[in-house]
Amino acid sequence: LMLEMGQPMHAFDSRKVEKIRIKRFDTPFVFQTLDGVDRNIDENTLMICSDNTPVAIAGIMGGLDSEIVDDTTTLTLESATFDAASIRKSTVRLSHRTDASMRYEKSLDPEMTTVAIARFVKLLQDSDSDVKVVSSLTDDYAYHYPKIELEFDKAFVDKYTGINIPNETILKALASLGFEASESNDNFSVVVPSWRATKDVTIKAD
Numbered sequence: 001l002m003l004e005m006g007q008p009m010h011a012f013d014s015r016k017v018e019k020i021r022i023k024r025f026d027t028p029f030v031f032q033t034l035d036g037v038d039r040n041i042d043e044n045t046l047m048i049c050s051d052n053t054p055v056a057i058a059g060i061m062g063g064l065d066s067e068i069v070d071d072t073t074t075l076t077l078e079s080a081t082f083d084a085a086s087i088r089k090s091t092v093r094l095s096h097r098t099d100a101s102m103r104y105e106k107s108l109d110p111e112m113t114t115v116a117i118a119r120f121v122k123l124l125q126d127s128d129s130d131v132k133v134v135s136s137l138t139d140d141y142a143y144h145y146p147k148i149e150l151e152f153d154k155a156f157v158d159k160y161t162g163i164n165i166p167n168e169t170i171l172k173a174l175a176s177l178g179f180e181a182s183e184s185n186d187n188f189s190v191v192v193p194s195w196r197a198t199k200d201v202t203i204k205a206d
Contacts, residue, residue, distance in 0.1 A: 001116060001119060001120055001123070002099060002100065004119075005115070005119060006103060006108065007103075007112045007113060007115075007116035008059075008100035009078060009120065010056055010062050010100075011075045011076070011078075012050075012062070012066045012067075012068075012076045012077075012078065013066055013067065013069065013072045013074075013075060013076075015072075015074070016050065016065060016066035017050040017076045018051065019050060020048060020076065020078060021049045022046060022047070022048055022049070022058060022080075022140075023046075023049055023052075024043055024044065024045065024047065025043060025047065028041060028042045028043065029041050031047075031063060032063060033057065033060075033061040033062065033064060034061055034063065034064055036064060037096075039057070039094055039096065041054070041057070042093065044089070044090070045058075045090050045094070046058035046082065046086060046087075048062075048078065050066070056078075057090065057094070058080075058086075058087070059080075059087040059090070059101055060087065060090060060091060060094070060096060060098055060100060061100070061101075074134070077117060079113040079114070079116050079117045081104070081108045081109075081113060082104050084104060084105050084106060084107040087101050087104040088105045091105070108198065109194050109195035109197075110145065110198075111194040114137065114139070145197050145198060146197075147191065148191070148201065148202060149189065149190065149192070150189075150192065150203070151189055151190075151204070152187075152188055152190075152204040154170070154186040154187075154188070155186070156204065167183050170183070170188065171183055174190060178193040179191065179193060180193075
């Protein structure tokens, strides 16, 4: 799923993870990750916890103690986004970069988390029709990116491209890239989709 959609996720054995909390700790400690390595966690590293017990390094790697094992029957799925700078700094401090952290370091679309969960459940049910979803989705949405709306005219497009592009072609190109776009009297109004608004498209030149 991470390769398909670009959204990392982590599954915990529900016997070890009851209530997910995200926090930092005041004093350093040692935490064993899924690869069996003991890592030194400092007060700046964000941790995923089951109540107050650390179970994963946020955005980087899960803990060995809460991994899925052969007799796991129920899992808790975490699908999240994190501040890119925070994850990047943590990977440097820990000298540990993973497939997940490389994606989080680039800023991810927060709207993708629930879509990825739905895809996960669908694939799981395709492979095992007896799978049951036994809880509702818990969503803790700390930060909403502002909706970006841009205005420009045809003359602006022609100036930047150096060619005369028909309005219909401009609208078709924008729509194919996921933008909501409308045109009136050579003036375009465009709404930037969430997956392009996280640090990609912010001004009309973009």
